[in-house]
Amino acid sequence: xxxxxxxxxxxxxxxxxxxxxxxxxxxxxxxxxLRQQPSGRHAVAVGxxxxxxxxxxxxxxxxxxxxxxxxxxxxxxxxxxxxxERQLEDLRLSRLLRLDGLPQLMFDPALDIVFDYGPxxxxxxxxxxxxxRSSTGAVLLQETYYSIGGGFVMTAQEGEGLPVAADVxxxxxxxxxxxxxxxxxxxxxxxxxxxxxxxEAHLRTQEQVDRGLxxxxxxxxxxxxxxxxxEGELPGGLRVRRRAAGIHQQLMAERQANRSQPHAAADxxxxxxxxVNEENxxxxxxxTAPTNGAAGVVPAVLRYYLDHCKGAECDKIADFLLTAAAxxxxxxxxxxxxxxxxxxxxEVGSAAAMAAAGFCAVLGGLPEQIENAAEIALxxxxxxxxxxxxxxxxxxxxxxxxxxxxxxxxxASLALRGDGSHFMPLDNCIEAMRQTGEAMNAKFxxxxxxxxxxxxxxx
Numbered sequence: 505x506x507x508x509x510x511x512x513x514x515x516x517x518x519x520x521x522x523x524x525x526x527x528x529x530x531x532x533x534x535x536x537x538l539r540q541q542p543s544g545r546h547a548v549a550v551g552x553x554x555x556x557x558x559x560x561x562x563x564x565x566x567x568x569x570x571x572x573x574x575x576x577x578x579x580x581x582x583x584x585x586x587x588x589e590r591q592l593e594d595l596r597l598s599r600l601l602r603l604d605g606l607p608q609l610m611f612d613p614a615l616d617i618v619f620d621y622g623p624x625x626x627x628x629x630x631x632x633x634x635x636x637r638s639s640t641g642a643v644l645l646q647e648t649y650y651s652i653g654g655g656f657v658m659t660a661q662e663g664e665g666l667p668v669a670a671d672v673x674x675x676x677x678x679x680x681x682x683x684x685x686x687x688x689x690x691x692x693x694x695x696x697x698x699x700x701x702x703x704e705a706h707l708r709t710q711e712q713v714d715r716g717l718x719x720x721x722x723x724x725x726x727x728x729x730x731x732x733x734x735e736g737e738l739p740g741g742l743r744v745r746r747r748a749a750g751i752h753q754q755l756m757a758e759r760q761a762n763r764s765q766p767h768a769a770a771d772x773x774x775x776x777x778x779x780v781n782e783e784n785x786x787x788x789x790x791x792t793a794p795t796n797g798a799a800g801v802v803p804a805v806l807r808y809y810l811d812h813c814k815g816a817e818c819d820k821i822a823d824f825l826l827t828a829a830a831x832x833x834x835x836x837x838x839x840x841x842x843x844x845x846x847x848x849x850x851e852v853g854s855a856a857a858m859a860a861a862g863f864c865a866v867l868g869g870l871p872e873q874i875e876n877a878a879e880i881a882l883x884x885x886x887x888x889x890x891x892x893x894x895x896x897x898x899x900x901x902x903x904x905x906x907x908x909x910x911x912x913x914x915x916a917s918l919a920l921r922g923d924g925s926h927f928m929p930l931d932n933c934i935e936a937m938r939q940t941g942e943a944m945n946a947k948f949x950x951x952x953x954x955x956x957x958x959x960x961x962x963x
Contacts, residue, residue: 505680506673506703507833509713509826512858513720513802514655514792516580518784519897521796522630522842522950523558523565524580526651531574533657534634534647539605543644547636550575550601550609551616555631556624557844558651560951563619564740564895566787571632572613575601580655583789609636627660628652629844629949653842653850654794676702682834682875682930689871696861696871697823700830717822724780724791724803731779738785740896748779772812773913774906776804781902794832794841797848797890797897798855800905802828805859805912809866820866828862831878831930838931839938843890844950846941848901852908853885853937857930859912864919872924879930880915886933887940889948891955900956 516525531552538544552571554562562568569592573583576591595601601609625631628650635646648660677692677699679685688699704713732752738744752775758764777800784790784799793802806824810816832841835854840846860881864874885908893899947954 505833505837506675506678507829507836508704508707509700509829510716510720511656512654512792512794512829512832512836513825514581515720515723516655516790516792516796517583518787518790518796520565520567521655521792521799522651522653522844523562523567524570525655525792525796526630526653526657527554527558527567527632528570528574528578528580529655530632530649530651530657531571531634532577532579533649533659535575535577535603535606537647538636538645541645544606544636546638547607547644548610548639549616549637550611551618551635551637553618553620553633553635555620555622555633556629557950558630558632559619559621560953561892561895564892564952565897568613568617568619571617575611577603624946625650625660627658628842629946630842653840653845654792654836655796656836673706675706678703680834680837682878682934685830685834686871686875695823695827695865696830696874697826697865700826701822704826714822717825720791720825721806721821723789724793725807727783727788727790727799728776728779728803728807730788731781731783732775734782734786738782738896738898739787740785740894740898742894742896742898744785744898744902746782748775748782751775751778769808769812769913770910773804773808773909774903776807777801777905777909778902780804781897781905785896785898785902793828794836794854794858795843795851797843797901798851798905798908800902801852801855801908801912802859802862804905804909805863808909808913809863813867816866824862824866827865827874828858831861832858834930835882835934835937839934840941846937847888847944847949848890848904849882849885849888849937850941851890852904853882853888855905856885856908856912856915857882859909860915860919863913864916867916867920869916869920870924873919873922875930876922876924876926877916877919879926879928879933880918881912882930882933882937883928884911884915886937887944889944889955890950891948891957892950892952893957893960895952895957
């Protein structure tokens with residue numbers, strides 16, 4: 505099992521990797537399929553149907569907008585806000601898609617994107633079906649996609665267990681669980697980051713890996729900086745005000761006046777994480793880590809290491825990200841990072857485990873201590889529901905990232921105080937999260953039908 509660091513960490517746009525980035529990507533894949541099929545030459549109209557969590561919280565997550573942008577040819581990684589807005593306005597007036605390699609297609613987002621509030625599709629809670637029709641209304645091509653968290657997309661064939669091509673790549677360190685990861689580290693004498701780097705070398709050159717990691721951190725840190733400078737209300741109707749800029753100003757003033765309290769460390773972690781997730785809620789540019797809803801935890805802990813830890817070295821940024829990605833890959837492979845599938849334990853819980861592992865690694869932790877740090881962080885997120893108010897990635901999501909970052913640092917600190925031996929293995933904790941997610945009522949898994957989402961202030 506191998507999942508690249510550049511798949512775990514993907515550059516995209518807010519507010520949701522599964523409800524925004526995934527549907528946008530799925531729309532692009534459908535266009536590619538339509539171009540490849542002879543029937544595509546006879547298509548005159550396209551449409552999409554959203555199922556499960558995509559239907560229930562799609563408006564709050566801007567899923568309909570994401571589908572439209574994908575059908576206009578945009579991808580999450582290559583997105584120009586101003587040009588996209590111009591094209592959206594043109595589509596609103598013309599109700600026509602004009603795409604290279606395809607005939608002119610009728611498409612009215614208000615009518616041709618259907619929110620289906622019935623039972624979810626069998627493959628995943630986030631399902632969407634695209635179709636292309638002829639002039640008589642006959643369906644010429646139809647494909648089902650599942651947005652499975654973190655911006656990853658699968659077709660129905662892939663998601664419903666039908667035969668797919670096996671990965672036969674000879675990865676140097678093909679660990680599929682934490683136990684195998686620790687065994688390979690002992691046998692090779694390498695760190696988790698070094699093993700991850702060796703696997704990456706089968707996909708790209710060392711220079712490409714290094715350059716890519718530098719770029720990832722640049723985007724993450726840029727997101728923090730933007731979030732720390734912006735004020736005002738977030739979009740969506742809840743009238744949630746941005747707080748990161750104000751808190752940051754207070755922390756800076758206290759530092760300059762030499763009035764900082766010891767517990768201010770937690771405030772710094774929180775403000776970095778909240779800055780990212782306020783940007784995400786505003787539809788800004790973020791990096792999935794491993795999802796958009798949990799995008800603040802990993803950058804916050806890495807920024808905290810660089811700015812607040814004695815002896816911090818910029819050269820260790822790569823080790824932090826590689827180690828975090830190794831843990832994220834294990835969780836995705838053996839459980840889920842999707843809030844619609846596992847609740848927020850799968851999003852912020854996974855992010856905290858990844859950040860704890862990365863932080864422990866750059867502080868000199870052994871592989872066993874790193875595994876312990878990830879386990880502690882994940883263990884204390886088990887059972888966390890995903891119940892966003894009004895389907896927006898704002899309440900409780902923004903604060904939850906701040907608390908997740910604090911837990912990650914605490915988990916790494918505890919692990920470093922020991923020798924790596926502990927009672928509950930990370931593998932068992934990941935399995936417990938998977939089982940908990942399966943047993944969790946659907947109304948607590950990103951449908952906004954229960955929990956905090958239905959217990960709102962009356963004023």
